[in-house]
Amino acid sequence: MIQFLRTFFDQTINGLVIGNIYALTAVGLALIFGVGNLINFAHGSVYMIGAYVGWVCVTQWHTPLPIAFLAVIIVCGLLGLLIERLGLRSLQNSARIAPLLATIGISFMLDQTTQLVFSPNPQSFPSPLPTTRYWIGGVSIGATDLLIAATGLSLAAILFFFLRYTKLGWALRATAQDREAAQQMGVDVNAVNQTAFALASILGGIAGMLVGIYFQTVYPTMSFQAGLKGFAANLLGGLGNIPGAVLGGLLLGLIESYGVAIFGATYRNLFAFVILIAILVIRPAGLFTKKRQLPPEPLTGTFTPNNKLVRIPPWLVGLGIALAGLLPFVIQSPYVLQILTNAWLLGMVALSVTLVTGTAGQTSLGQAGFMAIGAYTSALLTLRLNWPFELALPVAGVLSAVLGTLLVLPAFRLRAHYVAIATIGIGEIVSQVILNWDNLTNGAMGLTNIPAPTFFGPPVFLPREIYWYSLGLLLAAALIQWRLLRSALGRTWRAIREDDVAAQAYGINLNRYKALAFAVSAFVAGLSGAFTAHMYTYINNETFTNTTSTLALTMSILGGMGNILGAVVGALALTGLPEVFRGLVDYRYLIYGLALVLLIRFRPQGLLGTE
Amino acid sequence: MSLLEIAHLSRNFDGILAVDNISLTVEEGETISIIGPNGAGKTTLFNLVTGTDRPTHGEIRLDGRSLVGLSPDQFASRGMARTFQHGRVFGNLSVLDNVLIGAHTRRKRPHNLVAELLAALLPFPSVRTDEYRLRQDAEAIIALFGERLTPRLHQPASSLSYANRRRVELARALALHPRILLLDEPTAGMNPTETAEMLEFIRTLKQRGLTILLIEHKLALVMALSDRVVVMDNGQKIAEGSPEVIRTNPQVIEAYLGHKQHQRDVAAQSAQAQVPTEKPLSRLAVETS
Numbered sequence A: 001m002i003q004f005l006r007t008f009f010d011q012t013i014n015g016l017v018i019g020n021i022y023a024l025t026a027v028g029l030a031l032i033f034g035v036g037n038l039i040n041f042a043h044g045s046v047y048m049i050g051a052y053v054g055w056v057c058v059t060q061w062h063t064p065l066p067i068a069f070l071a072v073i074i075v076c077g078l079l080g081l082l083i084e085r086l087g088l089r090s091l092q093n094s095a096r097i098a099p100l101l102a103t104i105g106i107s108f109m110l111d112q113t114t115q116l117v118f119s120p121n122p123q124s125f126p127s128p129l130p131t132t133r134y135w136i137g138g139v140s141i142g143a144t145d146l147l148i149a150a151t152g153l154s155l156a157a158i159l160f161f162f163l164r165y166t167k168l169g170w171a172l173r174a175t176a177q178d179r180e181a182a183q184q185m186g187v188d189v190n191a192v193n194q195t196a197f198a199l200a201s202i203l204g205g206i207a208g209m210l211v212g213i214y215f216q217t218v219y220p221t222m223s224f225q226a227g228l229k230g231f232a233a234n235l236l237g238g239l240g241n242i243p244g245a246v247l248g249g250l251l252l253g254l255i256e257s258y259g260v261a262i263f264g265a266t267y268r269n270l271f272a273f274v275i276l277i278a279i280l281v282i283r284p285a286g287l288f289t290k291k292r293q294l295p296p297e298p299l300t301g302t303f304t305p306n307n308k309l310v311r312i313p314p315w316l317v318g319l320g321i322a323l324a325g326l327l328p329f330v331i332q333s334p335y336v337l338q339i340l341t342n343a344w345l346l347g348m349v350a351l352s353v354t355l356v357t358g359t360a361g362q363t364s365l366g367q368a369g370f371m372a373i374g375a376y377t378s379a380l381l382t383l384r385l386n387w388p389f390e391l392a393l394p395v396a397g398v399l400s401a402v403l404g405t406l407l408v409l410p411a412f413r414l415r416a417h418y419v420a421i422a423t424i425g426i427g428e429i430v431s432q433v434i435l436n437w438d439n440l441t442n443g444a445m446g447l448t449n450i451p452a453p454t455f456f457g458p459p460v461f462l463p464r465e466i467y468w469y470s471l472g473l474l475l476a477a478a479l480i481q482w483r484l485l486r487s488a489l490g491r492t493w494r495a496i497r498e499d500d501v502a503a504q505a506y507g508i509n510l511n512r513y514k515a516l517a518f519a520v521s522a523f524v525a526g527l528s529g530a531f532t533a534h535m536y537t538y539i540n541n542e543t544f545t546n547t548t549s550t551l552a553l554t555m556s557i558l559g560g561m562g563n564i565l566g567a568v569v570g571a572l573a574l575t576g577l578p579e580v581f582r583g584l585v586d587y588r589y590l591i592y593g594l595a596l597v598l599l600i601r602f603r604p605q606g607l608l609g610t611e
Numbered sequence B: 001m002s003l004l005e006i007a008h009l010s011r012n013f014d015g016i017l018a019v020d021n022i023s024l025t026v027e028e029g030e031t032i033s034i035i036g037p038n039g040a041g042k043t044t045l046f047n048l049v050t051g052t053d054r055p056t057h058g059e060i061r062l063d064g065r066s067l068v069g070l071s072p073d074q075f076a077s078r079g080m081a082r083t084f085q086h087g088r089v090f091g092n093l094s095v096l097d098n099v100l101i102g103a104h105t106r107r108k109r110p111h112n113l114v115a116e117l118l119a120a121l122l123p124f125p126s127v128r129t130d131e132y133r134l135r136q137d138a139e140a141i142i143a144l145f146g147e148r149l150t151p152r153l154h155q156p157a158s159s160l161s162y163a164n165r166r167r168v169e170l171a172r173a174l175a176l177h178p179r180i181l182l183l184d185e186p187t188a189g190m191n192p193t194e195t196a197e198m199l200e201f202i203r204t205l206k207q208r209g210l211t212i213l214l215i216e217h218k219l220a221l222v223m224a225l226s227d228r229v230v231v232m233d234n235g236q237k238i239a240e241g242s243p244e245v246i247r248t249n250p251q252v253i254e255a256y257l258g259h260k261q262h263q264r265d266v267a268a269q270s271a272q273a274q275v276p277t278e279k280p281l282s283r284l285a286v287e288t289s
Ligand SMILES: Nc1ncnc2c1ncn2[C@@H]1O[C@H](COP(=O)(O)OP(=O)(O)OP(=O)(O)O)[C@@H](O)[C@H]1O
Pocket: A293, A294, B013, B016, B017, B018, B036, B037, B038, B039, B040, B041, B042, B043, B044, B045, B085
């Protein structure tokens, strides 16, 4: 009993300390959401950069801790200003999903730069603090815990004072409450935005540094999880609600801490994502408020910009297909063929995302989850049950369609950028389940020796055969999608994208048609994932990541949303270009990020236009 | 039995009673107008009656069957079609496609999801005949507007003029072959010629026996078209009767004039603050005099 109580207290302290860090992250997100109505996906990257700045100061330059704090404040504050400039101000008149995507692009760039500068490997961050632990009534508290608690409390106090008693703080609150009204009263909204971004980034950066000290390590990919967890905490307390974010952060920390104690450490990340989805679906306004509101009446749907479609004559498309088919007779290099095979497989994912996002208007950032379902299904069927590949592949697609749709089903009641968040969470949940369902998936060890693809005959090994196989799958998927878009179903999907309220008022059952869109999309993504698994012969929980999902979305935006040919062209361009300029291969994700930011800003309709 | 019965309908928005205990019956073939000052709750009433919003209290019955709790698409499949006050055409869809979406409830659709996918994927003859039938009908509806829309059949709705977008919306509603057509300010933003044209159009619909609920601020139009007029103010029904009776009802005049005075004050204030008001506040003034 005593033992249990002691563990309970220890976990509570742990939870509160980690919760403190989540709260700092969440408060930043809340500030930005409040004034800018923007979900800032670059926030996790700022947090990661804060951690690295702290690490450089403390372990490389051996500065005292306060100087490290100061450096984090300066660097992250400036970064916040930069993000405001790139991610928000230049996109003020775009659809609300645009700044969200831009911040994803910025986060790609920041993460990749950090990887290039400091290597992708984790760096150890020995604590600059004494390691003695203080015992208070049987519970131990370390110096790091105290530092985190003290920092959290003092920052909360400073923020409270700033918002309450300064003119700028007042302006910030006014803007968060009613932007238009604040503007009319002479509030300089740009200054308010800049302040909010700078403040938020400083808080995020400090949180990152504290977390680095706490876990004694920093690594570039810590950004994504942090951002999403901060968002989950923020959502718990109600988006944009600052005291709510603090409570949400502490609550999330506690839940995680108790959860890890009960289920084990590998489950750590699952809780946040489950909470994320649950709150989004059950109480989108957060735990502490309840509101039932009608969406406003827009003049027309605003998701896709009105634009001119670039018409590609059918003979040109035919010529392109013929050339793609004949290519292996001319180019024999396995390397080139492999790159193009990747382009075709990613092209399928781009097709799948362009269907739900471009045609049906439900932004999906979780396609990798569908790929993973397909990959594991097909791999397990062939490995464990000795099914032939030709049978396992379509079954994998179908299972991905069914499971994928069921997973997204709870998110159907969400609109606009909340769908994007929910699908990210769903993608993460799939990868967490794969990680933890050892019996079936072999956990982090992954599945090995997956048999090579076959096509009613011996295994397909040769690069050019693999190339043709993947090209064939891509063409089949494109053909299916092309037929669907030209049918009444395609029209129905577009109507939902344009204006879901009006569509429903004319008898369209939104859930039904969203389910159909996600089913087809998950089917195609599942096929791509399955083929990839057999091509690599090895998969684990990190084969299909959120990076792939974002990349696929970028490809479809590049080609033109909802545009079938565009998705393929986008995939080809983004996979091929870094290879054409050989020197750029190391910088590819930097380029992808940059491409996303520039596209959103200068050509949201993509190369070929939105269909 | 009346076609539509609305009984004690209320909608409370965080303390604001936008619709307050409204009861109304609509007979087959009637044209009923709902008038009232800005913010009276007319649009909210439409939202409730078409299922876009759910009432806090009250009943809505079509043919004696309750509709409360159904989703908007179920309201539509029972024959309610509406237009929106601020226009909600599908901007990137062509005029024809917009109208065809209106015919969604009349399309022969398999109940099974997989069957619906297959029907979209493979052009079965029955699917094609159905599509052809709906298309013919949609083009016929579009042709009701003379040369306004027909030449623009394949243009995206966002490229149309404001008045034409409103026509597309009306055509889309007609394509549902509604039992009750609900029009929320169909002539808002139209010039006098266009308004007169719309009046004639609605009159034709009425003569064909369509049941129409109409929200309008242009009283001349209301007087010309309505069998009955319902006056709302502050969410409540303050009067109901034939156009002649309503015209002379002192309560109605009071409601309008009172608001008019109030609106002048607001207008004066907002002019000082240089706030562009979204709606022309003076539009009631001309028509009530
Ligand atoms: N979604 C909502 N949330 C909160 N209040 C609302 C909402 N919709 C309408 N209201 C309020 O309900 C009242 C009635 O609004 P409604 O739009 O129904 O008026 P209306 O009679 O259609 O006015 P108008 O002539 O300007 O169109 C107004 O006070 C409005 O502010």
